[in-house]
Amino acid sequence: MSNIDSISQDDGIGDCTICADDNVKLKKLLCCGFLICEACAGKHFASNSKCPSCLKKAVVLVDGNQPRSSKMEYQVDSSPLPGYSSFGTIVIDYFFPDGIQEAEHPNPGKPYTGTMRRAYLPNNPEGRDVLDLLEKAFNKRLLFTIGTSHTTGQTDCVVWNDVHHKTSRTGGPTSYGYPDSDYLRRVKDELAAKGIK
Template structure:
């Protein structure tokens, strides 16, 4: 199982420089103090950038270029998986990997929409073909879970429930069949999810 963890920040990892400049900081909108410039060219106050790193990871707050490890605000939980004998539509030559995500309810922190308020948890299942590419995607999803990127706290699009654990931009197949919306067959799904993971620096 994979345990969620609190983010940590090591300023020595940041690709920063002390180059001067008079423009306003895009984060606080005041004159830049102790300017730090990323390799992409965008500059920020040192304190503003360090605050951004604590919440987002090593990513430019403006252009979203990733310099290190991107971190989300997923609450702590567990991710496990097991093999199934079932065969997914479109994958007749292999079994299935069933992923289980358990995120207990709790109290929202400063990185969530309503700090101090209760959020309801979730228990979700997802499915991958148990072949070479499916196992590679499983490893990428493990990394995304460790980086707190699979879930977030917000409002459910399907139920309208507020202050609950929801998916966070990395699509999962939650049904064994039924077609490409939630299940299989969907011949392009593994390619698409790898692209979504790559956009978050996981490849």
């Protein structure tokens, strides 16, 4: 068995070790048998990849807490990105309508503000590999969460969840753009930390 295990989906009814609620639907951490309810699992694993009990083994949550009502689309255009002059560009669009927070979010039952985000990858073999990984992470609800925007200070809105994207074609790393020769490796490392390989 690898040193990164998944959480089995529905492990029954019992007491959550974190919040002590009883009769809640539990998920069991396979690395050490630690029991945690879905709400606490969503909150804990939104910002931490270690088991809250043994702290030694990385645990991958089957699903994150990204809002369920969302869509990811991409297209390819022929214009190159700085540093990738021989390749076109993959343009990724993420769509999140406004909604109501669920149990795993910071303020369950309260409205949240949706968003639309655009990101860019080079249309080369490594860029297409990263696109596949991003799609896997999106489908596991790991790329976004609900929180406070670092740029605007707005609360209860859809925000990035620690997987960096290039949201500008140009400007280099300080402007979230290209050229950035190390970006594709870094983003694969960030995705691997969330169990996406």
